[in-house]
Amino acid sequence: MTAQYQVQDGVAVITLDNPPVNGLGHSTRLGIVEGMTRALDDEAVKAIVITGAGKAFSGGADIREFNTPKATQEPTLHSVIKVVEGSTKPVVAAIHTVAMGGGLELALGCNYRVAAKGAQIALPEVKLGILPGAGGTQRLPRVIGLEAALNMIVSGTAVPSEKLAGTKLFDEVVEGDVLPAAIQFAKNAGNAAGPHPKVRDLKVRHENADGFLAFARNTVSAVAKNFPAPLKCVEAVAASLKSFDEGLKIERAGFMELVTTPESRALRHAFFGERAASKIPDVPSDTPVRKIEKVAVIGAGTMGGGISMNFLNAGIPVIVLETKQEALDRGVATIRRNYENSAKKGKLTAEKVEQRMGLLSTTLSYDEIKDADLVIEAVFEEMGVKETVFKKLDEVMKPGAILASNTSTLDVNKIASFTKRPQDVVGMHFFSPANVMKLLEVVRGEKTGKDVLATVMQVAKKIKKTAVVSGVCDGFIGNRMIEQYSRQAGYLLDEGALPEQVDKAIEKFGFAMGPFRMGDLAGNDIGWAIRKRRAVDKPDIQYSKTADLLCELGRFGQKTGAGWYDYKPGDRKPYPNQQVNDMIVQHSKDLGITRRKISDEEIVERLVYALVNEGAKILEEGIASKASDIDMVYLTGYGFPIFRGGPMLYADQVGLYNVALAMSRYAKGYHGEAWQPAPLLTKLAAEGKGFNG
Ligand code: 3H9
Numbered sequence: 001m002t003a004q005y006q007v008q009d010g011v012a013v014i015t016l017d018n019p020p021v022n023g024l025g026h027s028t029r030l031g032i033v034e035g036m037t038r039a040l041d042d043e044a045v046k047a048i049v050i051t052g053a054g055k056a057f058s059g060g061a062d063i064r065e066f067n068t069p070k071a072t073q074e075p076t077l078h079s080v081i082k083v084v085e086g087s088t089k090p091v092v093a094a095i096h097t098v099a100m101g102g103g104l105e106l107a108l109g110c111n112y113r114v115a116a117k118g119a120q121i122a123l124p125e126v127k128l129g130i131l132p133g134a135g136g137t138q139r140l141p142r143v144i145g146l147e148a149a150l151n152m153i154v155s156g157t158a159v160p161s162e163k164l165a166g167t168k169l170f171d172e173v174v175e176g177d178v179l180p181a182a183i184q185f186a187k188n189a190g191n192a193a194g195p196h197p198k199v200r201d202l203k204v205r206h207e208n209a210d211g212f213l214a215f216a217r218n219t220v221s222a223v224a225k226n227f228p229a230p231l232k233c234v235e236a237v238a239a240s241l242k243s244f245d246e247g248l249k250i251e252r253a254g255f256m257e258l259v260t261t262p263e264s265r266a267l268r269h270a271f272f273g274e275r276a277a278s279k280i281p282d283v284p285s286d287t288p289v290r291k292i293e294k295v296a297v298i299g300a301g302t303m304g305g306g307i308s309m310n311f312l313n314a315g316i317p318v319i320v321l322e323t324k325q326e327a328l329d330r331g332v333a334t335i336r337r338n339y340e341n342s343a344k345k346g347k348l349t350a351e352k353v354e355q356r357m358g359l360l361s362t363t364l365s366y367d368e369i370k371d372a373d374l375v376i377e378a379v380f381e382e383m384g385v386k387e388t389v390f391k392k393l394d395e396v397m398k399p400g401a402i403l404a405s406n407t408s409t410l411d412v413n414k415i416a417s418f419t420k421r422p423q424d425v426v427g428m429h430f431f432s433p434a435n436v437m438k439l440l441e442v443v444r445g446e447k448t449g450k451d452v453l454a455t456v457m458q459v460a461k462k463i464k465k466t467a468v469v470s471g472v473c474d475g476f477i478g479n480r481m482i483e484q485y486s487r488q489a490g491y492l493l494d495e496g497a498l499p500e501q502v503d504k505a506i507e508k509f510g511f512a513m514g515p516f517r518m519g520d521l522a523g524n525d526i527g528w529a530i531r532k533r534r535a536v537d538k539p540d541i542q543y544s545k546t547a548d549l550l551c552e553l554g555r556f557g558q559k560t561g562a563g564w565y566d567y568k569p570g571d572r573k574p575y576p577n578q579q580v581n582d583m584i585v586q587h588s589k590d591l592g593i594t595r596r597k598i599s600d601e602e603i604v605e606r607l608v609y610a611l612v613n614e615g616a617k618i619l620e621e622g623i624a625s626k627a628s629d630i631d632m633v634y635l636t637g638y639g640f641p642i643f644r645g646g647p648m649l650y651a652d653q654v655g656l657y658n659v660a661l662a663m664s665r666y667a668k669g670y671h672g673e674a675w676q677p678a679p680l681l682t683k684l685a686a687e688g689k690g691f692n693g
Pocket of ligand 1: 125132133134
């Protein structure tokens with residue numbers, strides 16, 4: 001049983017006790033009903049308090065139970081709330097911290113609610129692609145009004161309890177310990193004559209409900225294009241104007257429809273995937289960590305500056321090292337400008353800007369960084385340069401310092417071998433712009449210490465990154481996969497598509513940006529340099545020549561005002577360029593290819609399945625320890641549509657059999673050699689399984 005029962009001074013206290021967040025799984029629901037029954041049967045009990053142990057009143061329904069028999073096993077949350085609401089003795093919810101989703105819905109079923117100041121109150125179901133399904137859409141508008149409730153439910157945002165004080169949601173918002181206050185409140189209520197208030201009996205009133213709801217529908221449909229839940233939330237909240245039971249029916253129907261959508265599955269996958277990413281199978285959660293109180297960054301370029309800002313934002317002092325004073329001055333000026341721009345937009349106070357800049361220092365001498373706890377190298381992506389830096393770091397850094405490389409493709413084991421302390425070396429691959437992008441690939445070398453990994457994962461949390469561990473391979477998880485995607489994009493051009501069609505097709509699928517717009521943004525010369533290196537290292541890997549031809553025209557992308565597209569000064573909108581399109585068509589001719597019309601469906605399949613196939617290889621080789629890690633890399637670093645859950649979950653949803661079938665078709669086509677299926681994919685497809693179990 002995951003709820004405790006106690007009687008204090010004639011008040012029964014039912015304490016939800018299901019760590020970590022008192023999720024309302026089946027056994028907790030059972031515990032509440034049993035507690036209620038005991039309290040109602042005991043004549044000495046005059047009132048009841050429901051509270052939560054540990055760090056939450058309740059984080060809501062247990063999401064892990066969704067789409068399993070336990071979710072609908074009695075007592076359901078509806079039945080629990082019915083028991084609470086039907087109680088003949090007054091029931092008080094004592095909310096000390098988080099009351100979210102079903103947790104708040106349970107509290108709304110109580111007669112009274114007492115909350116501690118600062119408690120986080122939310123109906124965040126929309127973020128999981130569903131709607132509050134245990135009366136939240138009907139009861140919340142009854143206590144805080146139609147508009148406020150709709151805003152909370154459609155955004156899913158948490159609101160501190162004190163902001164809701166004075167509404168009918170809370171009878172008391174108290175400073176300090178909430179339980180004694182709630183027990184006292186319950187005692188008084190127990191002594192008072194009933195009947196005790198029920199939220200369901202209140203009416204929702206609004207001066208112009210139709211107008212407000214029409215506005216809400218329009219706004220929500222415009223922003224929630226690929227997500228069905230927000231609009232359904234509006235409809236459910238709108239139903240709160242009807243009778244309570246009618247509204248509840250509409251809410252129920254919406255919930256049942258949403259809970260099985262691929263979008264909801266994707267959002268729940270991302271929720272758990274983010275938390276799972278921080279868990280490394282062979283690194284126990286109690287692994288000791290090193291103290292990180294001072295960070296050094298080598299290189300004050302775009303990457304070094306962005307990396308530094310992460311630590312400054314988290315209040316951790318940073319010292320930046322460069323070889324030339326001008327480079328340092330430029331780097332510091334860029335950081336300051338970024339902060340000042342944020343201040344201009346009202347995102348940061350002038351005081352905060354100075355506070356952060358005050359944590360930044362610079363040096364031209366390795367001697368001055370030697371006492372840093374963590375040093376991150378962000379120098380030119382060339383093994384010789386890394387060798388010089390790491391040899392120097394090995395020489396100067398204090399024992400126990402973590403030596404990290406921001407390399408995006410180079411061999412971290414080799415980098416570690418330049419030092420006599422490979423256990424202290426790790427990859428920290430930030431994504432550009434490093435102060436904005438959520439993703440951090442933590443590259444685990446063969447000899448990287450477990451405490452180093454645990455420390456870096458903890459640091460990542462502090463600087464608000466989603467950290468995913470990758471083994472060592474060329475390109476790690478993200479770039480290794482994107483290379484296959486880019487290869488397909490190039491082959492599509494050779495065969496008959498133009499950049500605009502490819503970009504539009506994949507953007508319609510939901511990607512933030514298609515491969516050619518992305519190339520123009522990142523700089524086509526970067527891929528060019530990588531391909532030149534590959535031509536020496538791995539001459540067997542083939543690419544469409546179109547990207548090289550483009551670079552030979554000097555069209556490096558937005559920075560040169562011309563890439564796959566043309567750009568006008570101050571305008572990031574891509575304009576198709578005839579010369580580029582002619583070059584592509586001519587190249588097909590040179591290859592002897594008769595260009596064909598390629599469907600958008602084929603474009604999407606080839607781009608996405610190229611990711612999936614490489615992802616399967618990465619999983620099989622143990623470069624990623626679980627499929628959801630790969631999805632987190634793509635959701636947080638590569639603009640993969642979140643409502644599809646990442647490439648691996650998407651493949652699961654399509655069905656691996658269907659993915660394998662399409663791949664075998666493409667294997668018979670142009671550059672079919674790129675479609676060698678990953679053995680893991682073939683195996684799982686044959687077994688009717690998915691990457692995510
Ligand atoms: C709902 O209520 C539906 C109803 O309307 C209708 C039903 C009919 N279930 O985030 P953290 C786990 S839908 C299961 O790192 P924090 C989480 O996976 C629900 N597990 O902690 C992690 O596990 P692990 C609506 C849950 O302190 C651990 O708890 N509610 C749930 O930073 C710690 O999580 C929500 O959407 C759950 N509901 O933040 C709330 N919640 O340690 C979602 C958490 O094994 N939850 N876990 O990795 C949150 O927003 C945050 O977790 C919370 C705590 C603010 C509660």
